Amino acid sequence: MKILIGSIIQESNTFSPVRSTMDDFYRHHWLMGEAVRGITTENELKGFLEAAGEEGVDTVPVLSANAVSSGMLTADAFREMKEVLRRRLQEAVREAGTVGGVYFALHGAMVAEGTDDTEAELAGIIRQTAGPGVPLVVSLDLHANVTRALVRQVDGLVGFRTYPHTDFYETGKRAARLLFAAVRGEIRPFVTMRKLPLIVPAENSQSTSGPFAELWMEAEKGEARGDSLVTSLFPMQPWLDIEEAGSTVVVVGDARRREDGVREAERLADLFWSLRKAFDVRLLSLEEMIGLVRSCSRAEREGPLVFSDSADSPSAGSTGDSNAVLKALLESGLHRSRSCLLTMVDPAAVDRAVEAGVGQELVLPLGYVSVGSAGSRFGLPLEVKGRVRRIGDGRFTLQGGYAKNTEAFMGRCAVFETGRVSVLLTERPTFSGDPAMYRSMGLEPLDADVVVVKSANQFRADYGKLARSIHILDTPGYSSANLKSLPFRRVNRPFYPLDDPDDWTEHPLYGRTKQRKEEETDGLF
Structure with a gap:
């Protein structure tokens, strides 16, 4: 039994006039198959590979693709990326024989022309190729725009915990521990999320001090109580003008404590919302x-x-x-x-x-x-x-x-x-x-x-x-x-800080009751 691993990472800015192409990946970072093992960067894949080595887990590298942040990926480039991913996954499945699990590092804020939720499509290809019963864990940048469509495809989501980002390697290790426990049957993971109609300035969302540090302290308390196996907080990078934009709390829990995990996600979402104005940043002219x-x-x-x-x-x-x-x-x-x-x-x-x-x-x-x-x-x-x-x-x-x-x-x-x-x-x-x-x-x-x-x-x-x-x-x-000052057109209003709603729980897209019903429909309860 072997674990498939890979990564596809780019962050998009929908306001930028520049378009990104496959050449941006080819020039920056593009590795196929066994070449992935030669990574020297202290990133998520290296952390995962180290953890696999420590536990004697066999891995089959699929690909590692990374490009510098840019405007949207062209539709042609995204089509090609999906074709490459599907082909490499099929080759890796044949090489593995029996696939025990899959780990992929994605960014979570990559947008292509005509496709807002690229990572959900990529995860869908991974899920389809690996099979419906194979545990799939995905790691994301802390600035990801997490969607219900992505959550439906995975058994675990693990985000960075630091901003400035310094825990790429550690994130890979955390994802490995979660996936290995699921593969061994030690846990039965489920993923619950609560999305909020808000974005915050990246300039004041550091994890070492301020409101985001306070939020993380509370998240760690929930993990210590056992309400969550892994909690991730995603203050979405604020330069995405898409319909399903927003910041998200994600809790990966054990199915035996399902209600505890859902309550924890809602508790942290309420706290995040209450702190929204504390993220405002002083700008110097x-x-x-x-x-x-x-x-x-x-x-x-x-x-x-x-x-x-x-x-x-x-x-x-x-x-x-x-x-x-x-x-x-x-x-x-x-x-x-x-x-x-x-x-x-x-x-x-x-x-x-x-x-x-x-x-x-x-x-x-x-x-x-x-x-x-x-x-x-x-x-x-x-x-x-x-x-x-x-x-x-x-x-x-x-x-x-x-x-x-x-x-x-x-x-x-x-x-x-x-x-x-x-x-x-x-x-x-x-x-x-x-x-x-x-x-x-x-x-x-x-x-x-x-x-x-x-x-x-x-x-x-x-x-x-x-x-x-x-x-x-x-x-x-x-x-x-x-x-x-940014020309937002597509986000679902009311949306903070473009608007100043008192409450998030009755939002037409992200309301508490609506999100609960979506999870019931998905069979979470």
């Missing part, structure tokens, strides 16, 4: 940023001021090409007196910098160049005079809490200096919240007065140790923390 930088003495070497331009975060699926912060620095004159680091996706500017060569001065139009971005309501390219300091191939290794040892790729890149501002220009978007990105191009964040990161919260895992202070900016972009 660009004018306030300039004032703060001016007020800080350069003689105080307590680390850099770190500003998050989270509205333009590539890891939230935004374009990464905003020049709003650079424009504010130049117009204020601070580029002459303060050393600043920032990043910008601009392939055309990289081309011109590479063509000019290191040491050359030139004028570059910078920013707002991605598909659908140029000339948008967010701004226009900014003419900047500067010097090319360095050129690179864009390959570097993430060193910190975010998928440690992952090989990252930002395409060809160049450091372009204007005054004391160093702009790291890249051909491709990538996670910019690890200091390794700057360091790979000879830029040391600890030596700067100001460091700008295009990341909502994940950057805190590393920059929290370096920064004098951290501030979230109120800037334009497709992943803004100012959620009311």
